[in-house]
Amino acid sequence: MMKKITIVAGISAMFFATACKTKDLKMNVEQKQLVNNKKEVVYQVFTRLFGNKNTTNKPWGTIEENGVGKFNDFTETALQEIKDLGVTYIWYTGVPHHAVIRDYSAIGISNDDPEVVKGRAGSPYAVKDYYNVNPDLAVNPENRLQEFEALIARTHKTGLKVIIDIVPNHIARKYEGKSNPVGVRDFGADDDTTVEYKRDNNFYYIPNTHFEIPDTDKPLNGEKNPLIDGKFAESPAKWTGNGSRLAKPDRNDWYETIKVNYGIRPDGSKDFPELPAGFDSKSYQEHFKFWKGKDVPDSWDKFKDIALYWTAKGVDGFRFDMAEMVPYEFWSYMNSAIKINNPNAFLLAEVYNPKEYRNYIHLGKMDYLYDKVETYDKLKDIIQGRSLPDGLSDIQNGMGDIEHHMLHFLDNHDEQRLASPEFAGTPQKGKPLMVVSTTISTSPTMVYFGQEVGEAGNENAGFGTHSRTSIFDYIGVPSHQRWMNGGKFDGGQLTKDEKELRDFYKKILNFSLNSSALMGKYQEIQTLNRQTTQGYDPGIYAFTRWSDTQKLIIVTNFSWLTTSNFELKIPSDIIQKWKLKDGNYTTTDQLYHKSAVQLQVLNGEGKAQITIAPSESFIYQL
Template identity: 80%
Template sequence: MKKLILFALIGLTLSANAQNKKSKSMVKNKKEEVTEKKAVVYQVFTRLFGNKNTTNKPWGTIEENGVGKFNDFTDKALTEIKKLGVTHIWYCGVPHHALVHDYTAIGISNDDPEVVKGRAGSPYAVKDYYNVNPDLAVNPAKRLEEFESLIARTHKSGLKVIIDIVPNHIARKYEGKTNPKGVRDFGADDNTSIEYARDNNFYYIPGQHFQVPTSDNYKPLNGEKNPLIDGKFDENPAKWTGNGSRLAKPDINDWYETVKINYGIRPDGSKDFPELPAGYDKKSYKEHFAFWKDKSVPSSWIKFRDIALYWTAKGVDGFRYDMAEMVPYEFWSYMNSAIKTKNPNAFLIAEVYNPHESRNYINLGKMDYLYDKVAFYDKMKEIVQGKSNTDGISDIQNSMADIEHHMLHFLDNHDEQRLASPEFAGSPEKGKPLMVVSTTISTSPTMVYFGQEVGEAGNENGGFGTHSRTSIFDYVGVPNHQRWMNGGKFDGGQLSQPEKDLRDFYKRLLNFTINSSALMGKYQEIHSLNRYATEGYFPEVYSYVRWSNTQKLVVIVNFSSEHTSHFELKVPADIIKAWKLKDGIYPVKDQLYGKSTSQLHVVNGEGKVHISIAPLQSFIYQL
């Protein structure tokens, strides 16, 4: 299986004479580079983060398997997350979603297990957008106040807050119990006698009752008896299902726990709302906001805009939008421009998987960042699994030159197989070099999923959720993370030495990236020049350069897990010229661990560095 090794030659420090001759513009550029830094998002599955229970019984109840609370994010926990090199924390699964637990004592209706996935429920079947998951509160009746306190603690620690908004679908049984004055629930004013109307919030199947999906291989709550499990769910007429199924009885593999939101897209796919004029891909969010100010838009647009502004007013700094490409980009222009008008620094992430639509959602939809999965993530996974070589990485980066800053890099999240799992990299160590490349190849933000930094492999089978992915449907514990949590001390006291070393690696790497001006600068591949080194053929090696006015980087990646690479790395003349380096020898020292040194030799305007790097090793050198 192929692996990855990094060598990064960083920070070609100006000579004393050159520093004495700095112009005022150079000082200004340096100041600008210091203020513009990479962002690092730390995604936590809020329900699981603080859970100390290690029972992990499949399909276990909240009493059996435990659950984390907002209050588990103590000042100490947040400080340690910040020290890891994090700028934003995404509290995943905060809005109140459907789940199987009795909260009728505080006025919340019970959810039918036949339209709930798992026992703890999917965070993407939101039941009430104006409140939060009662499971997460010490006092469920005061759950909103507890989350507001968490927002305040997070800001106090120096972190920004991100939560989910799921615009494409909501829970089949939506009930807004704490709506602000004047807010009507989704569907409350719909004409249910017809399939479609622009201002209906849902699509309907007139004359047909909803039928619970069935399967020989699946039973709600794993067959456990429950008074609501009777093969029926009261929905008449039936609504379209969240993934677009128009069947009154959706398939068991459909998103049957949700219903599709209508954004003014007619059943034939045509648009029933104003479209953005030509040229709006070049216009600012302020101009987009002005465009929509006097336009009549579908009811669902207004409802979701108001939801986003409600949370913005409470101090939420940004949103992660689930399945954003299933909603028209005109709506995103409308909503995101409204959010940016209230908070110009709002951090907006969209789950978009169609590369052909990326520019529409960035330029027309005014998204800040999109998942870079189909291109970068998938390529990294193929390489580490030995299914692909390094050829093609340059094409991916070059094809995104105009939008690379907007492509969020990640190697782990709640939807994907854990980086350290056998189904992905195979071990935490094998994931380390992938992480180095992920964080250094572009100006894009980096996202880390909690537990990734201590090698969590997602081995637990929670019930509805299966191994390799930490379950988002069940009450479970996260073993590696729990060892770092150490009973609430958040000091890594129970981690093994390799786990401590891994977290130290992440801490060093992430803190380096958020303080590096070069990583917010230019990129150029040198792979094609170095693929055939003097000592032989190196199909598993990939190299590129990054630079700014004050810092220069050379990154070398070796995806082999078996061979130490020995060769002379060539830095081409056009890079040496761009960096304004004269012939000479430049000593370099590793900045990640501070132990390794080497030399950059510049002869006749071309550079060479002798490389000797072991499997899975990474260097960040500074001249």
């Protein structure tokens, strides 16, 4: 009996008191919610680098020397190409006006002191004015907000949605709200600076003490600047963004930023209403109702108003920097307000403590968290030869109740480039990681611009160093620039290998957008095959995904050296769940549409002969 099938073969706490019951309940509810949903794909762009055509790449170079990208570089052609890659959201990183070393005093912006700014272009996470955008990104800096509003409109016209950053934990050392709406008071404007802590102060203070410049490398690489004088006027000194209480921060502290006070006393106790027991299972509407009329710290209202300001301008979601440094009660307060205004808002948080994941999802009402500590770190260990892939199954099963909320990525502005020698070593060795990262769960996938053409981040930009594309300097991104091709966005300068790599990303991302199985169930077949299958090499990893209408098997070869030949086994319980009768089934690769294997079901168990080359991926549909 021959039947046509599609299978995918590719590459492969802190719980609440009622954890067990709640876990099962949430899994059932979530599975129902996912039935009609599709994968989301986020494309992160570092906005000032995306459109930069300059290839000079001088360390510590100025805008005039190294160039800078603009909002207007995101043309409809560029945005359409990003969408066609298989993207649903674009995260414009570095949009809010942050401290920069450039003279914009002619349009009413004060100059920033290089001694409390990282790099020349500045850190995007030292925001100076939350109600406006980075003047570097505008053709006409005076009209910078209007240029960004036009970009939002262009992005929506293309069918993409917009994400920007909000950094509630800290702000720039020299914050100046020059663009505040009527009635909005600046951060710290009403603080009592005679005390270390008061609930409605926006900052923590070191009374009767002057801030001192940390002992760092020479600002601007020793270049002369009238503001480089060993001094920065801040009296009394404030706590630094990472929580340092020193008037003279260490060089490794986040000395360019100030810690925001959310009503956490210096001893760590909470000075605000706490959520009642059982609110982990409540909706955002019920969270919003709980906070209505409550007296909350002033900083809570300030950041809620900032989020709603950008929501009203058409921003579809936010990426929240270092979210776990801010109490989840605040997130409940702000995120529920955002969702009331836009129920479909995409709320992504940078959280690295697995014991706190469920608090920030269920109590903080986050949609998604970084899956960095678990899946990302494991994949990096595997490709660097420090770990077998078998542990991926434990990670996926351990996060089964929240896996949809754990955004997967292999590259972002904080991490070493996937293709760099410090990570995978080559773009091709990154392929199996990309297939597993994209297909192992229902979570969104994120790609960092240039990843899809093998950008390795080899430049020493000045403040930023190689392996990470600098977020502090004016610099070019060579592989991405070859795809950009002088603004044509057609890949005209890409090498053959770079074109092939982008085609691979386009196939896997678009497949993920349209696969019902990837929004369905997961079951590993790794353990059975590792224990019983001859020729099942250490670099192989295999698992299954399925829905009512699609059955997938994902097989991965992380090895860079070994072609593997083996008879893959599909256990009887999966065959039963898939309702397969004994017989032979032809399966077809969905990634490259090149190969097919026969799945033989005999006595209720399945097997298929697999030959998989180093770093190879297949997608077969049953």
